Amino acid sequence: MVVSSSNPHGRELAIRKRIASIFNKREEDFPSLREYNDYLEEVEDMTFNLIEGIDVPAIEAKIAQYQEENAEQIMINRARKAEELAAAMAASKGHPAQTDNDVAPSQSSQAGVSGQGQYAPTVPGGQPRPTGMAPQPVPLGVGFDMHGYAADDEEMMKVRAERGRRAGGWSVEFSRKRAFEEAFSSIWIC
Incomplete structure (x- = not known):
């Protein structure tokens, strides 16, 4: 194949x-x-x-x-x-x-x-278990998404996303400060 x-x-x-x-x-x-x-x-x-x-x-x-x-x-x-x-x-x-x-x-x-x-x-x-063309084993009692990770509800996904942003050092204040610095650093006063 x-x-x-x-x-x-x-x-x-x-x-x-x-x-x-x-x-x-x-x-x-x-x-x-x-x-x-x-x-x-x-x-x-x-x-x-x-x-x-x-x-x-x-x-x-x-x-x-x-x-x-x-x-x-x-x-x-x-x-x-x-x-x-x-x-x-x-x-x-x-x-x-x-x-x-x-x-x-x-x-x-x-x-x-x-x-x-x-x-x-x-x-x-x-x-x-019998062999042959049997389907692949699937864990019981836990739903998995297509990547093999546990499928979570929407609230848990939001919590994980927020934790990920904080763990990576991202914050709204930092982004805002950087945007202002970049904007004002491009202004030339002659």
Whole structure:
């Protein structure tokens, strides 16, 4: 699948995002750091070649073969990433992340829910999720926008925007003072 876009940076980002969602192994998945670095180098070479349009059919075939052979591992890693995101979201909102060990046995067997905002990677009975063309894992109990951040109500968005401006040193008074200084510095008196 070749992504075409008038924006070359957007095209590169789309390709990198797609490749990262497929080739999502971590360092702990490899017996040595050397093997992990070789894996990262191979993934980056494929990404670069896709971006530059070099030998695209061969790379797409290699990606399809990798997806077929590693479908279960890809889904497990996506689920793990979703769980980490949910835990980080819970921590950022001041809620301690609840794990499967913290849930009562009667609760953990109900629909695989492991806590508010967390993705449940198993079905009742502890069996792994089915693999194949299943949809990507989605955290439960938390709404996310298209960038993966928690969707907030309008009031919270205003509060965050104001905090961001203050954290960046922006203020109405500062802007007004700068505008006056720039305006008056351009006046020449002869």
